[in-house]
Amino acid sequence: MEYVIGDRFSPDFIERRRQDLERFLQRVARHPRLSRTEVFQAFLESTEWNVFKHKHHARSTSQDDSHTGVLDTLSDTLLNAFTKLKKPDERFVVIRTHLDSFEEGLASLERLAGRSKTRMGDLSGDYEDLAVSVQGLGYLESGITDPLMRFERALVDFGANVKDHSASATEQFLEHVHSLLGYSHAFKGVLKLRDQKQLDFEELSAYLSNVVVERDRLANGYGYGMGIGSYFKEKVESLRGGETDMSRAARLLRLDAKIKELQEAVLHAQETSNAFNDQVLSEHDIFRATKRHEMKVLLGAFADGQIRMHKQSVQAWDRTMPSLERIYVEN
Template identity: 55%
Template sequence: MLGDDEDVFDSVTWETPAAPSHDAGISATRGYRQNTSESDEDRGPHDPKWEGYLITSVKDPVKELAETKDAYVSYLVTAKTNLPIYSAPAPSSRRRFQDFVFLRDHLARDFPACVVPPLPDKHRLEYVTGDRFSPEFMERRRLDLHRFLQRLSRHPTLQRSTLLRAFFESTEWHVIMHQHVAHPPGPEASGVIDTISDTLLNAFSRVRKPDERFLSMRESVDKFEEGLSQSERLWTRVRNRTNDLTGDYHDLAVAVQGLGFLESGITDPLNHFSNTLLEFSALLRHTTHTTTDPLLVHLHSLLTYSHANRAVLKLRDQKQMDFEELSDYLSGVTTERDRLAAVINGHAGSTGLGIGAYLKDRVDALRGADDDRSRVEKMRKLDGRIKELQDAVTTAHETSDAFSDEVLREQTVFQHAKETEMKEMLGNLADGQIEFYKASMEEWERIIPIIQRIRVDVQ
């Protein structure tokens, strides 16, 4: 099954760690280093450009204000970088979970065209083995936050953001947060699009002229998420069955040990066999904790990361729909202005009045608002509206095109990140399985000669 797809990640260079580790340092993959081998002429218009590397880590969770009701956990965040935006090559600071939430939310707001990785849920039931201050919970949370910063560090735009730099370097992070809220970079200006009724721009609209490139991307995202979901369901069943087998082998070991007490002639071999069964049960449990559980966590994390990518594609479609709806609205207003001009000039029959325009004229006549003076005033207002709409349509078109170009670059970045994480995840899975089967072979090879020496006299 793997033979047909074995070259999927050939474009990704990586380093194989000496032992499986879910908190290993970042390998020298594309996206962590400068593109020194690529000239500007070699890159396409939608190829991303990395200006340096940023290697991050999250470690040393500590419970702060432990004896108070305001207790929380802080994490040491460190980085190594050659990016010129950083004032030191190895910045570090201590941050709590709410600081990560602020960082993520405001990066998503400041860079709407970027796939900003999601944070783990604040209370994931899969974590909970005690309370939120238990060592197991804090370690799992640390690993998820570590992966979150790794994804930011891979991104050529986000790794150079001033907010991320302050997250690592600032000793007055609370001041930075207040300043960022009060003066966000590049706020979106309100315009005519904000004044148009939701009946025009609604969530149920569809792009009238879809771009084949983005349709292909959406299809690729659908297939990828379907594969991740199926893998998550499959490995969840594998985990449950392995847990059942772990208990069955333990029960079998206890039963064999009891049999050894009854069969005095072969007590020692049966005890060895019982110990082997206990060791194999422990190996299954160890593999679940060190290989299967991290795999499931990574699969779920990668699935939510893909959801963030889908949201960016959806936002791009919305930008295009804004342009299309504004264009239609401008066309309608222009038609109404031309109709009024034709009526004033006495050429109403040549304007191709529809039933809607006819009824509108009748209503105006009943209200006494069908004289030329009111029509001229209405035309003056429509001319101003048309000018405003023309500017809005031009802006929406430029915004849609620029957003589409950025999303094309973003998909390349996400593809690199996805391939890197898939290779890391499958590599850890393979290493864990190899370790399990090697240890299992050693255990069973030791017991086989002992079992073979058993002689039972049948009388």
């Protein structure tokens, strides 16, 4: 929302974007293949990054246009969006289940951290209110005004310490959690792309089977295929006087050519799907290693922040306790 209303140049917003960029670059740098790409090295080293970016984008766009059209890509996407895998690979089902559990855990962490931030803010306000009350009491008790004022300052310091910790450590914790959620969503996108490769193979295989059945029926003298369209087509041909042996032979030749073409396409789709499966499994290993590293950094930083806050609180109370202990109370 800050980006929309024009706060994108504030120091806090720029710092958050810088941290997100740093996490992204660290992920790429830990990747065994992406870290060696020309684009990544140019981003880190080139003094003319914008020029390189535009040239690379133009080159990539021209290569994509030469292979597939926009309409073909759109039709494939719409087709696969309403199609389910006939034989889901158990390996990737398990991976997707683990990703769902991981995201649920991160969402739970996010809720708990947000709740903790709210309560820490309330606690800081309560200590500030208590400090005001102690200050008023110090004005009334002239004999112990100085110790009570020291106690009041300790309460103010403790409340400010709690508030500062909530504003810094908790915010960084939540931002890192959001980053991990985005990382998990991105890997789910890779799994979805893998499913599309398998769908291509399954749909082509089914199409090949239908064409083979149609060729076999025609070769055995049963005419067209078994679908409703084939039924009407066969009736139209019968009304026209039937088909000759020459037309049947021509259809057989066309079907044989289509079968050969489809067999090559099915083989290519199977090889592509298998290669993509291997690549996704390799990427999953990298994802798991990166996730473990970032979770260690995330929880370690949060624990360090808690330790630092409590150490500062202990120091503040240690400075205050001697003055409180010197208060003389008559029996």
